[in-house]
Every structure is written in structure tokens, then in C-alpha cells.
Amino acid sequence: MKIAVDAMGGDYAPQAIVEGVMLAKKKLTDIEFQLYGDEQAIRQYVTDETNIQIIHTDEKIASDDEPVRAIRRKKNASMVLAAQAVKEGRADAVFSAGNTGALLAAGLFIVGRIKQIERPGLMTTMPVFTGEADAGFDFIDMGANADNKPEHLLQYAILASFYAKNVRHIDTPRVGLLNNGTEETKGSELTKNAFALLSAEKSIHFIGNVEARDLFQGVADVVVTDGFTGNAVLKSVEGTALSLMDLLKSSIMDSGMKGKVGALMLKDSLKQLKNKLDYSSHGGAVLFGLKAPVVKTHGSTGPEAVSHTISQIHTMLSTDVVGKLVTYFDAQSTSSDTK
Structure with a gap:
């Protein structure tokens, strides 16, 4: 499993995000983490580089950025690159503690909706x-x-x-x-x-x-x-x-x-x-109805909450809940076309 992590999103990034990843790594050894952000800032909190890939970028989306404009103009932002990795099949899920509106926009415009889903919901x-x-x-x-x-x-x-x-x-x-x-x-x-x-x-x-x-x-x-x-x-x-x-x-x-x-x-x-x-403690908020898990945790979250959210994403991937949704709505579409 490969999770694309916006390491620069959140009030205490990258420290809280990377420390949370390190906690999750101890329990979930079958995940490869792709950490997007300032490599130098990220690396100082990485205590074990096993299954860790750092993708450097100097650009990030701030909490007060206008969501859609930020996604379209900041092409090299950590959040955008993480979403792009999922769209291109290089990662299976996106995780961020950053700008909620921007993550919703990245999910919709980059990752994309499941066919037949008009409005993905935040859950x-x-x-x-x-x-x-x-x-x-x-x-x-x-x-x-x-x-x-x-x-x-x-x-x-x-x-x-x-x-x-x-x-x-x-x-x-x-x-x-x-x-x-x-x-x-x-x-x-x-x-x-x-x-x-x-x-x-x-x-x-x-x-x-x-x-x-x-x-x-x-x-x-x-x-x-x-x-x-x-x-x-x-x-x-x-x-x-x-x-x-x-x-x-x-x-x-x-x-x-x-x-x-x-x-x-x-x-x-x-x-x-x-x-x-x-x-x-139950995990983050899922933008559900997209082609892959896009999961948001609170901007002021700490390492423990990050670890809980990663466990949640792991369960979503291991149960293939998104794949089952795609199959269900494909069947609904086929059924309606034959009527």
C-alpha cells in the first residue's frame, strides 16, 4: 500500500505529521509512505527511513489560500503533488491536515469522482x-x-x-x-x-x-x-x-x-x-465518493491522531471499500441503461 502524505499541511507540520507517520510505521509495516514537502524540514523528524520516500517541493498551500485558485496555481504544492500521485497510480490514497477546502478541490479536480456520484460527501x-x-x-x-x-x-x-x-x-x-x-x-x-x-x-x-x-x-x-x-x-x-x-x-x-x-x-x-x-481517535474525515481515499485530519492535530488516521486509511485500502463502491455504482448504471 502506498499513501501520499502532504507533510506540510497543518498547524504543526511537518513535525506532527512525520512523527505520526513514524508511529504508524511501527504497527503497519505493509505501507510505503510518500512524504511531499520540504525535504530538509521533513528529514529531521524521520527516525526510520524504511518504506519512506521524500519528494521535495518548496511550495505549499496555506490555510488562508483560496482553495480552487491554490490548486490551479500552485502546481508544485505538497498537497497537489500528493493528489497527482494518486491520479497517476503512483499512490493509493491521499492524507493531509492542511487547508480543507483545497483538499476537497484537489480530490474533486485531480483524483476525480466515482462514476454516478454527483457530490462526494465529507464524512x-x-x-x-x-x-x-x-x-x-x-x-x-x-x-x-x-x-x-x-x-x-x-x-x-x-x-x-x-x-x-x-x-x-x-x-x-x-x-x-x-x-x-x-x-x-x-x-x-x-x-x-x-x-x-x-x-x-x-x-x-x-x-x-x-x-x-x-x-x-x-x-x-x-x-x-x-x-x-x-x-x-x-x-x-x-x-x-x-x-x-x-x-x-x-x-x-x-x-x-x-x-x-x-x-x-x-x-x-x-x-x-x-x-x-x-x-x-476514530480517524480523519473522508471525502467519500472519489476514485481513491482522500482523508483529512484536523489542522491542529498531533502525532497520535495522525497515526489513528493512517490506520483508518490502511483499513480502507485493505478492505477495498472504494473498489466495492465503484462496482456497485457501475452495476446501478448498467441496470438503469437497460431499462
Whole structure:
């Protein structure tokens, strides 16, 4: 397996990215890593050169670059070269912690969409607070597309169900449509029409509408929504989790010696809570619906999260989830052509 890594993307690149690659290398010996970026800056963090190839470039895409313009003008940027390697068959997947919009553009314009997929969706696995320690749900779309049609939400459901089956090994993933009520008649025209399409789709296990307040209780294995709503929910969750941890910390510090002793006794439990709130332990966000895995992790990510994301990409490649998607949509296209 060959993973093209944008080593210059992210707030702490290349250190956090390369150190994360080194962690992943210890567990995943069947991956060849192609590190794109400033060779001198990258090499100082490489502790083992086995299965490591460094492709030097002086150009990178900044976090404030306009995405499409950056992809078109910065032909030698580390992110662009990584995507190009996948397009040309020299790598099997792209990984970056850089500019999200630029990575979406690189995925669409360089790697390319799977035939029949109108709008690839940005998907991540979010934690749930019941059941197994690693329990979660696949959330799509998180913001790749601000405006959607009902047909797009149907495709998201099919895409995320494939992922849940092949990568997370859930035999029959429960698919829920995010809405402002569980009743079939609730919602906007988009969600009402999407509900009808999802209900008629035989390849998925659609359980109906789900509400935002129930997401982290394990109500569904896949949750589908439009990109505008998904991004708003994601940022609300992130903000709430950060505020909760800050509030807890300040409450402990302001509670005197008794509170601090209590916190010390609960240290392991508090650490577990923090880890549970950190969805990066499930891996990165996948731009799903492309011809190859294109995976994004948070710009401020550290080495551990990079390693988790690489493990996620490894599973996607070893299960050939993208290949199975291509076969499925090819069959759908053939079926519709013969009608």
C-alpha cells in the first residue's frame, strides 16, 4: 500500500505529521509512505527511513489560500503533488491536515469522482457515549456541499453504509436522517423528499428521522444530512466539548484543596472522558465518493491522531471499500441503461 502524505499541511507540520507517520510505521509495516514537502524540514523528524520516500517541493498551500485558485496555481504544492500521485497510480490514497477546502478541490479536480456520484460527501466517525468504548456513528456530509438535493442525501446514505460495513464491520448499519423531529412529516422540503428516497432504497437499512439530541446515544450507525447542517452540528459539538472541558478544569481549580484532591482521585476517569470527546481517535474525515481515499485530519492535530488516521486509511485500502463502491455504482448504471 502506498499513501501520499502532504507533510506540510497543518498547524504543526511537518513535525506532527512525520512523527505520526513514524508511529504508524511501527504497527503497519505493509505501507510505503510518500512524504511531499520540504525535504530538509521533513528529514529531521524521520527516525526510520524504511518504506519512506521524500519528494521535495518548496511550495505549499496555506490555510488562508483560496482553495480552487491554490490548486490551479500552485502546481508544485505538497498537497497537489500528493493528489497527482494518486491520479497517476503512483499512490493509493491521499492524507493531509492542511487547508480543507483545497483538499476537497484537489480530490474533486485531480483524483476525480466515482462514476454516478454527483457530490462526494465529507464524512467522519463520531463517538457515542453508550455501548462499547470504540462505538460511534458515521456522519455525512460535514460541509463538502452547502447546498444539496434529496438525491445527494440518498447517495450519502449508500456511501456511508458501505463504509460502516467494510471499514467498521457493521453487518447492517442503521441509517438515520438528521431532522428536527422523528415524525415522517417533519422537516424542510429537502428532508421530506430525502425521507421518501431513503425509505424506498433497498440497499440500506433506513430507520427514519433522528434528532440531534440523540446522536451520541447510539440511535443510528450512519447519520445523513446536508453539508450546511452537518458543518453547523460538527462545530457546535466541538465548541461544546471544548467549553465543557474548560469549565470542568476551572471548577476544579476554583474549588480549593478538597476539589483538587477529588480531581486527583478521578484523574483516570477524567482522562477517559477527554478521550471519549475527542473524535480524532476514530480517524480523519473522508471525502467519500472519489476514485481513491482522500482523508483529512484536523489542522491542529498531533502525532497520535495522525497515526489513528493512517490506520483508518490502511483499513480502507485493505478492505477495498472504494473498489466495492465503484462496482456497485457501475452495476446501478448498467441496470438503469437497460431499462
